[in-house]
Amino acid sequence: MARKNAQDGQGPSVSAEEALEFHAMGRPGKLEIVPTKPMATQRDLSLAYSPGVAVPVKAIAEDPSRAFDYTTRGNMVAVISNGTAILGLGNLGALASKPVMEGKSVLFKRFADVDSIDLEVDTEDADEFINCVKFLGPSFGGINLEDIKAPECFIIEQRLRELMDIPVFHDDQHGTAIIAAAGLINALAITGRDMKTTRLVCNGAGAAGIACIELVKSMGFAPENVTLCDTKGVVYQSRTEGMNQWKSAHAVKTEARTLAEAMDGADVVFGLSARGAFTNAMIQSMAKNPIIFAMANPDPEITPEEVAEIRTDAIMATGRSDYPNQVNNVLGFPYIFRGALDVRATTINDAMKVAAAQALAELARKDVPDDVAAAYQGNRPKFGPQYIIPVPFDPRLISAIPIAVAKAAMETGVARKPILDLDRYAQELSARRDPIASTLQRIYDRVRRQPKRIVFAEGEEEQVMRAAVAYVNQRLGTAILLGRDDIIKENARHAGIDLDKPGLEIINARLSRKNAIYADFLYERMQRKGFLFRDCQRLINNDRNHFAACMVALGDADGIVTGVTRNYSTALDDVRRVIDAKPGHRVIGVSIVLARGRTVLVADTAVHDMPNADQIADIAEEAANFARRMGYEPRVAMLAYSTFGHPQGERSERVQEAVRILDKRRVDFEYDGEMAADVALNPRVMAQYPFCRLTGPANVLIMPAFHSASISTKMLQELGGSTVIGPLLVGLNKPVQIVPLNAKDSDIVNMAAIAAYSAGA
Template identity: 65%
Template sequence: MSKEKEPITDADALAYHAEGKPGKVAILPTKPLMTQRDLSLGYSPGVAVPCLEIAKDPLKAYDYTARGNFVAVISNGTAVLGLGNLGALASKPVMEGKAILFKRFADVDAIDIEVDTRDVDEFVNCVRLLGPSWGGINLEDIAAPECFIIESRLKECMDIPIFHDDQHGTAIITAAALINAANLTGRKLANMKVVVLGAGSAGIACLELIKRMGIRHENALLVDKQGVIYEGRTEGMNQWKSAHAVKTNKRTLEEAMQGADLFMGLAAKGAVTKEMVKSMAKNPIIFAMANPDPEITPEEVYEVRSDAIVATGRSDYPNQVNNVMGFPYIFRGALDVRASQINEEMKIAAAEAIAKLARDDVPEEVSAAYSGRKMHYGPEYIIPAPFDPRLMTTVPVAVAEAAMKTGVARRPIVDIAAYRKELAARRDPTASAMQQLFEKVRHNPQRVIFAEGEEEKIIRAAIQWRDNGYGQPILVGRTEKVKNAAAGMGVDLDGITIANAAVSPHVDAYIDHLYPRMQRKGFLWRDVARMVKNDRNIFAACMLQLGHGDALITGVTRNYTVSLDNISRVIDTKPGEFLFGITLAVVKGKTLFFSDTSVNELPESPQLAHIAVKTADLARRLGHTPRVAFLSFSTFGNPMREKAARIRDAVKALDEMQVDFEYDGEMSAAVALN
């Protein structure tokens, strides 16, 4: 559980935000605008009709506009991450990032709004007046105590969900972890002694939520920089801290930790010592959630308390308290019932739903993605993994049901089973599957050979492979050329191998492997030697074939066909298999698999059937339910042409194979995509 190498550099972060269209968000139309009729419907005069309907009934805005799936991420930049008061404009990258998390995880459209004022009245009035634009508001990175005042006042004057994620998002995930940690250690919340370090927005929100769930006021000590918050204290106090002051003789964190069952840290690195942990009760629960480094690391805890349950805010330790498990799905459920607010019951329902997921059996797609970790309910798995696809079909349902039970839902959901299916359809299975694949590779590192190792794009890819912990990158190229290119880019090649054919100790072995394959195809030994030494694709393919790498990447400087021909000279297909190409197209969240698009010019019916089976298998492994369409210029025999018989026979072949996926054909592309 050692700390991972920093996955990105400053240059990486700036390049990510600047490349292509600057920033991370854009607006895409949801209706066609191709003809004069489309223009007349979408704008004047047609747009007047929904305007009049909304004027008569404001709730019609949910039917005729994007309001029902639209959230504003709003900040004044006074508490940006751990960077402090950077101002409204400098907070924009964070708010854009939050907006894309809404879309990525819960298919909620979001836009960032930066309000350039520290004045509470100005901020509240600005947001209130803009309120009709959105179905919900996510407040972000607003300093305490102003954040408490702003959220409270907006809730009073607006009839849409207002949610300060820095407070409630952290609190909900922490509460979910607490439910399971208490369960595993046989504790009841009412009997637990709690210490919360950090009296900012997150710390106070966490304490308030767990009190609503059963923690007793007198059993919870809130600690800030000045020490324990006790009745009668005046230094550094405000009304929000005072609400949690208790009668106690304890004044320091060290004293507060003695005999405590639960520690919740939302403060700073190194704030907790091993001696403090030693003094806690049996089977202590320690949530050290300071970012980027916790108050005490899990390694330090386990050195003195092997009986502890530990959670942090970091992805390289088990039990990551990550807000992304909460806010997208909470808003999803709230929006889907057109809730007028996100109340305490909805927050608790979300926490309980997240906790239950960790107790349920973990599906294969999740456990495979996080190989190397204990993915069954226990001390190292008290909350789900952030990329668990079940969150999308679980948390929104719990939130929506709580909204309906408490009377804040304006459009109750009648068929919950159908709603779950609708939520599943909103997921982007390719994105989820790719993330799971990345996690799987991280826990089973691979040696990847980059054949065009002198190219800047390839060098950057190799660096990303290294920095993300995916394995050993190998750049094929001339040593000095590769090093000079890296120096010009301002990057280091530590941990990256350069494979130079001119000095490789394996060249003779590669030649010996290739020559018997080529000598009856018009190539002399010296021809083969020249190919191995001068052609990077052939050299890289020899490396792969002889076990000096696990995968090969090429195709930046040479076209597909040339690259494939060179590799095929070195490596054979498996018995009973043949080469074919697959193209993945992701358009507006929908993933399409096209094959064969690059290898076989006119495959016969058995080959087409084989291609269909293999492509369906890939689609399934990437999280999709495969539905295969065999394309042709004709559709189900219209027009009937002899050349389409290959396609019809491929469909018959699948009939005989009794495959486990849906298929049909022949059909035109227009029919297949309808």
């Protein structure tokens, strides 16, 4: 859906304040370097460093290709800029470009598991820049040049391609051209146009503009049908002002002198220039069913809303993620380098670029399967004007694009290490996907379609206010901050948080008109549990968890997030006075653990201290259901310290009994046990038990007791570098999430989104 463009150049889903806070939180910036080998003992040191390191040194000196076996080179790309054309913001210098370059590095990792480091080179002189980069070749498997302005970028890339034996790829040129070409192929098909007769205008004759028109001409556009414009207007033959050899190569014979004149009657317009460059009149003057790619970042040449006001027949794309049809090079560079690195390509040639464009265009035409639909905000997209290109979160990209690129590299003889088994390669590629990010993305997208009212019970806390603001800014629904009005406002002012926005409410429990109703409700539930009316009234007036839980129980809000100031079990006790388990369900805690690119759910991490066999079986059922709701097909391992009866012990017997109970219940998911954690998670160890009923490594781990659940997840988080989300409360009749004490704002907003998600349709 089209969204309103924000005044300040930020997208509507994030404020300037949030963007700064995001970059500053924790360790400043977006990257860190993590060793891949242990460095714990004298032996490790001897192997990793002197004397052991001398052995790979000599091996590489003898045969340079061994560097791919013994160093990071084969999976490492440098993102290099001098900051002369940062997005569409212009020449702001090398240092200012660093957030963008770090961002590109992170996207390499996130989308294609390519390790990447940003390098900002502080010179505008092309020779100096080339001289600096050319010596860096041995460190990297590829060089991604970024945000270097034209025309220097053409000289720089050309020279470095000649000088280096690894792929050198200026993303703003070729990445953009590839994605724009993919979108264009599909837009032409939808509007029934033939490339040979289609008239295209490209506004912006820089890195991106020139590369785009070169690619569309190589695909079949007639040169006389392609008009290039820049700040001086049309690039026509014999023009002298503001020209260079790259523009001259595309100068056309025409009477048109201005962009407005060029766009009159045009079929397609590419905007690779700057914010607001297209006027309503220009768009109005285009041909029927115009194709408008306004790709300037962060703000397009014209917004989809503006176009929608004047034309209903346009196919519209922008470079932004908050509109349909995001034509952005993020769809290309991670996957193109993935494919190139995997065959150790010496270069990224035209065949590889065209293969990537075609693979992208084809992907958008394919039916979207169930497990992918979630990446599309739950609206299963259908090939058409609102969907000409996949979204960056489409999980099929990681297998579809690198394969196409790798194949093209092999066919054109630039692959130093051809891939023999492409099916296996496809599986390896899918395994590189970071599953948790997709899970959270799916949750956020679903909530965005069905926004919910969430009570942030500890509304006076700074990180809770920030989370509430983020919740609203991300269009997840209404955020209610519980607390004293004056204190919330004072704390917000002090912390520089702007709470004045639609969708953010403050409720002071003590002054609420609902107090009497909530106190009656609580008294009704607690009168036979030793509570006087006065006690209930006090809890409603003074305790925000009780008040918040009543709001949700009585339909005044959809979910709660709490826990920042109170320990978990106390917060849970507060809430349980008001909210019961779902009929027929057991309340449990499930933690989502992301470790080394795989996701496992661990239960019960919050509620049952020492469950009996029946309770363990219930926990397994709840956790398996939860796994399905999160989009995983559960393979449940019932964990113990023993495996299938050895060694014997009372604690393992309870787990064995739980397995027998599940057998009797004839549950519809895979489970087995009792087994130790390594059997559950490591296929080689599991293979020693050929009768084990799990068809693969477990993705749901049922712990024999709370202490083992809690200890293992916390150890994974602290020592194993795993990301742990939760424990999430599962099985309550209303959505409640309790965050750990002192949780960060990002954790709180994730939990709020999960509460909203559980609130369902």
